[in-house]
Amino acid sequence: MEIIRIIGENTQGIFPKVLSELVRRKVEVNRAFVDRSNGKIEMIIEVRNSSLNGKLLHSLRNLQDVISVEYLKEKYICHLELSPGENSQTTFVEPFGKAY
Amino acid sequence: MRGSKAVLELLERHGVEVMFGLPGGTTIPLYDDLLDSKIRHVLVRHEQCAAHMADGYARATGRPGVCTSTSGPGVTNLMTGVATAFVDSSPMLVITGQVATHLIGNDAFQEADSFSLMMPITKHNFRVLDPKDIPEAIKRGFKIATTGRYGPVHVDLPVDVMRAEVPDELLEKEFHVAKPMEDLSDLPEALKMLREAERPLLLVGGGVIWANASREVLQLAESLMAPIVTTIMGKGAVPESHPLCLGVIGMHGREVARRAFLDCDVLLAIGTRFSDRSAGNQSILSDKVKIIHIDIDxxxxxxxxxTRVRLIGDARKILKAIIAGLSASKGETPWSLRMKALREECECCIDLGGNPIKPQKVIYELNKIMPDNAIVTTEVGQNQMWAAHFLKVRHPRQFITSGGFGTMGFGFPAALGVKVAFPNRPVIDIAGDGSLQMVFQEFATAVCENLPVMVCLMNNGWLGMVKQWQKLFWGKRYSGTELKNNPDFVKLAQAFGADGVVVEKPSELREALERGLRSDVPFIVDIHVDPEEDVLPMIPPGGGKDLVRGRCKWRS
Incomplete structure (x- = not known):
């Protein structure tokens, strides 16, 4: 499993577009968290990325209105891993500096 | 002004001269305002063809094509054409009607989730729920369609949004679209590889045509004395009569192109995605081949x-940088001389005078009589591959085909879209009887709109490409491929007000084609070709080094 962080302009349909892109490239999506603020959207998505690796980042980056895409290290999602049943607001703390 | 009027006003400001479509309940406001617009409307008989016509228009002109349909079934009919454009990176603005906003999600009459349906087959899409958002959807839509890698953009317009008022001042507002990514940091490495290359090869894809980079490709090839092979989408990017052009590569490509691909030491790929049908099977390439890949995506x-080296950005700009960086030109090299010699020796031994007529004979005749300014479209299947293999294309945008999606029924409506763009140029659709029957009703559109294209029908009574696979790889077990009850195509065309002629002997072919080119109404040349003829050579599905060659041989 990998965790991908995607930041984009908060335009209509960007989140389903990202999911659609992942699905069409045979990437399995397990969980996703979305935060919208100040005209931006931030998506944290847990995926099984098959063999695409870095190419997947390029594909997502190339979607309209996507600003950045990166893999997150596993240590940053320990709260999510340990308490998947918890409310998403309490799961992420670092390194983003705010709670999700 | 009214929302639908604002849409048309913005289209006019973007230079739109024609819109292909078919109205319905949810697009009545748009069609009402169309009566007072300068935009020409071409009424199709099936929405799929509206998309293909807009696509053909875009591929021939380089400008976005515009098509429209009503909600629900209008949208689902449109989708095959939109997907065709998406896969081949063709810019379009796709405007669909939608049920009123208060009905969305209520399973209303002719309601479909157009926004979600279009999402995976468009570059971007807008669902306009507030009339104030119409200017952004249209203005950004045009920019997105023609920025970076081109593609179709969808705008879904609920009927009440089209009927509502848009403040005039909002039409003046500008909207930002981010510039596409550019990365030329590997340019020095690319230059070093090209300078040291002993057997360089240029692989040219459709991106070169969209980027208008043909001149630069030729300049670089001549500078390096590097042969050029093209994908089917790149066909015509350089004149196929040029001594360095080896023709189309791929499953049904020219053997000399494949030989160059296997033997090169540095491959410069420009505007191509290494499709599985063109040059995607890298396992047959030597590990020593160094690949430089230029793409805007x-x-x-x-x-x-x-790839060893990746250059991301506009092909024309990158090629200019490479040409400037290389500075000195090479003369003839053992590699270039060897490829030129092989080019002359690559020959299919076909009895062009034989009866029944060989499909290749049709292409040979077209090569002889086709005016320089003609534009050719194709359907999909054997007719497309014979055209790709044998037709000598002379300039970019002269050969228009559904390369990636492989849509049967593309060629005829695309030809009509081309004819709308260039009414004074001859337009020829190379068709098969299977493909043409999917869209034959558009003869009505062709006649009504005075679009005298020539359909060059290779009629073999079969879904020929599937039959060929059944023959070669499935033990000749023909299932569902014989078209047993083909109509009289000429009489059918005449019923629409068009004209045509049946050709059954090779000696009749030239005159029939010339008559078709001269015709001032849409014209079908129904050529009864040999049903047992296959498209060869062929790389079997799954790739590998063994070709199915048939009678194709090296001359010496």
Whole structure:
């Protein structure tokens, strides 16, 4: 499993577009968290990325209105891993500096 | 002004001269305002063809094509054409009606979730729920369609949004679209590889045509004395009569092109995504082949091939930088001389005078009589591959085909879209009887709109390409491929007000084609070709080094 962080302009349909892109490239999506603020959207998505690796980042980056895409290290999602049943607001703390 | 009027006003400001479509309940406001617009409307008989016509228009002109349909079934009919354009990176603005906003999600009459349906087959899409958002959807839509890698953009317009008022001042507002990614940091490495290359080869894809980079490709090839092979989408990017052009590569490509691909030491791939039908099977390439990949889509660079060097950005700009960086030109090299010699020796031994007529004979005749300014479209299947293999294309945008999606029924409506763009140029659709029957009703559109294209029908009574696979790889077990009750195509065309002629002997062919080119109404040349003829040579599905060659041989 990998965790991908995607930041984009908060335009209509960007989140389903990202999911659609992942699905069409045979990437399995397990969980996703979305935060919208100040005209931006931030998506944290847990995926099984098959063999695409870095190419997947390029594909997502190339979607309209996507600003950045990166893999997150596993240590940053320990709260999510340990308490998947918890409310998403309490799961992420670092390194983003705010709670999700 | 009214929302629908604002849409048309913005289209006019973007230079739109024609819109292809078919109205319905949810697009009545748009059609009402169309009566007072300068935009020409071409009424199709099936929405799929509206998309293909807009696509053909876009491919021939380089400008976005515009098509429209009503909600629900209008949208689902449109989708095959939109997907065809998406896969081949063709810019379009797709405007669909939608049920009123208060009905969305209520399973209303002719309601479909157009926004979600279009999402995976468009570059971007807008669902306009507030009339104030119409200017952004249209203005950004045009920019997105023609920025970076081109593609179709969808705008879904609920009927009440089209009927509502848009403040005039909002039409003046500008909207930002981010510039596409550019990365030329590997340019020095690319130059070094090209300078040291002993057997360089240029692989040219459709991106070169969209980027208008043909001149630069030729300049670089001549500078390096590097042979050029093209994908089917890149066909025509350089004149196929040029001594360095080896023709189309791929499953049904020319053997000399494949030989160059296998033997090169540095492959410069420009505007191509290494499709599985063209040059995607890297396992047959030597590990020593170094690949430099130029593409405007960062998602494509390195997606399918292990590239050494990746240059992301506009092909024309990058090629200019490479040409400037290389500075000195090479003269003839042993490699260039060897490829030129092989080019002359690559020959299919076909009895062009034989009866029944060989499909290749049709292409040979077209090569002789086709005016220089003609534009050719194709359907999909054997007719497309014979055209790709044998037709000598002379300039970019002269050969228009559904390369990636392989849509049967593309060629005829696309030809009509081309004819709308260039009414004074001859337009020829190379068709098969299977493909043409999917869209034959558009003869009505062709006649009504005075679009005298010539349909060059290779009629063999079969879904020929599937039959060929059944023959070669499935033990000749023909299932569902014989078209047993083909109509009289000429009489059918005449019923629409068009004209045509049946050709059954090779000696009748030239005169029939010339008559078709001269015709001032849409014209079908129904050529009864040999049903047992296959498209060869052929790389079997799955790739490998063994070709199915048939009678194709090296001359010496």
């Amino acid at each position: 960062a998602g494509e660079v390195g997606k399918g091939m292990h």
